[in-house]
Amino acid sequence: MLSPLTRLGAVASIRCLGRAHRPLQCIDPQWRRRMSTPPPQLNASNLSTERYNRLSDEAMDELLHALESIVESLDNSTYEVEYHSGVLTLQLGDKGTYVVNKQPPNKQIWLSSPFSGPKRYDFHEASDTWVYSRDGQSLSDLLNRELSDALEIPVDLTKVAK
Numbered sequence: 001m002l003s004p005l006t007r008l009g010a011v012a013s014i015r016c017l018g019r020a021h022r023p024l025q026c027i028d029p030q031w032r033r034r035m036s037t038p039p040p041q042l043n044a045s046n047l048s049t050e051r052y053n054r055l056s057d058e059a060m061d062e063l064l065h066a067l068e069s070i071v072e073s074l075d076n077s078t079y080e081v082e083y084h085s086g087v088l089t090l091q092l093g094d095k096g097t098y099v100v101n102k103q104p105p106n107k108q109i110w111l112s113s114p115f116s117g118p119k120r121y122d123f124h125e126a127s128d129t130w131v132y133s134r135d136g137q138s139l140s141d142l143l144n145r146e147l148s149d150a151l152e153i154p155v156d157l158t159k160v161a162k
Contacts, residue, residue: 045107047123052107055123059109059130059139060102064088066157074151095150098143111139115146 045052064083067090071079078093086102096114103110109121109130121130121139130139140157147155 045122046125047107049104049107052104052123056102056104056109060086060088060100063100063143063157070147070151070155074153092150100139109139111142113142113146115150116142 060083064081067081071081076093080091082089088100090098098114099112101110111119111121119132121132124131131137143157144155
């Protein structure tokens with residue numbers, strides 16, 4: 001029995017017979033819409049550049065100090081925290097590497113996690129936190145959960161990476 005993707009490829013191939021010069025036009029538009037990733041969410045920030053810089057610098061500095069404290073307390077030579085030019089890197093040995101960086105053009109903070117992948121955080125005025133708009137989760141909540149699991153100790157950055 002053919003897998004659903006193999007069947008789909010066979011159906012798409014049949015629909016494309018005689019149209020090899022325009023393969024994208026022979027795929028059913030309904031199928032393409034169901035199989036595509038969600039459209040990117042572009043959030044226009046109301047923050048002034050000065051306010052964004054102040055808030056993001058505060059969040060990055062507080063996050064750096066909290067992570068340095070955690071790494072020092074664990075006394076593991078494969079764990080390291082670095083911050084340079086708006087990019088914070090947390091290396092957790094064989095558990096992976098986190099990268100948190102400022103994105104001034106978008107007025108966002110971006111996170112690359114070895115567990116949950118990339119995310120873009122916007123500052124949410126009402127809660128005074130950096131929030132991922134696709135799931136409503138704050139940067140600190142995600143880091144608390146993932147770092148607690150990875151390091152096998154309770155991690156609470158709630159007051160830090162607001």
